[in-house]
Amino acid sequence: MSKIIRIAAALLIDPQGRTLLVRKRGTQAFMQPGGKIDAEESPAAALVRELHEELGLRIDPQQAVYLGSFSAPAANEPGFEVQAELFRVDSAEAVAPAAEIEETVWLAADEVPALPLAPLTRDLILPLYRKALNAPR
Template sequence: MLKMIDKVAWIHVQDKKILSTLSRGKQTYYLPGGKREPGEPDEACLTREIEEELNVQITPGSLQYMGTFEAPAHGHAENVLVKMTCYSAAYTGTLAPSSEIECYRWLTHADKHLCSAVDQIIFDYLLSISLIE
C-alpha cells in the first residue's frame, strides 16, 4: 500500500534560477515549503512554512498555482510518495535562513542532481516552460 506525504512548495525564480534550501544536517536541497497540517489550506501552509524557513512573509492573495507533482519521497521507504503542490507568490522582507535551514541557494537546471526526486521533476517542468536555465 502506498503512503502519500502532502506538501506545499514555493517556486521563487529570479534571473532564471530557482530558490532552494538545505536543511541543517542534510545533503539534499529542497524547494522551500513543507507538510500541510490537517485541514490546513494551501495558502496558510505555504505562508507558515516560508516564514519558518526563510523569515519572509508571503503576500496574502498573491499565490499563483504552478502545478502538482509526485515522486518517491526522498529518504523514505519505497512505498512512500510525496505530492508537492507548487505556487509562486510575492513576499515581503529579506530572505534569511532560519535555525532549521543551513542555507539557501539559487539553482539552475544543471544543479537538479542536488535535489530530491520531486524537485528534479519540477526543475524539468520549469525548464520546459523557460522559467529557469
C-alpha cells in the same frame, strides 16, 4: 501502497529569474522551500507559514500562483511518497535560512546543479521551471 506526505512547495523565483532550493539540516538533497500541510490548513496557508518559518519570507497568499499537484518518492523518508501542491512565488525579498533549513542556493534556469536533488525537484519541478522561463511570456 506507499505512505503519502502532503506538502506545499514554492517555486520561488527572484527578479533575475533564479529559483531557490533549500537543504534541511541533517539531509543531503536540495528541494523547493515549503513543508507539510497541517490537518486544518489550506495548501496556500501552509506555504505562507512555511516560507516564513524557514526563510523569514512574508508573502501574501494572493502572490502564490497554483501550478498543480506533483508526486515523487520522498527524498528524506524511505518508503514514503511526497505529494506537493506547487505554487509559483515571485519575490525580490531577501531570504535567510531558519528553523530546519541549513543551506539555500539560488539556481539559474540554464544552470545544471552539481548538487544532490530531491526526486520531485530533479524530475518534475526543475523541468517545469525551465520550461516556464523559456516559454514566451
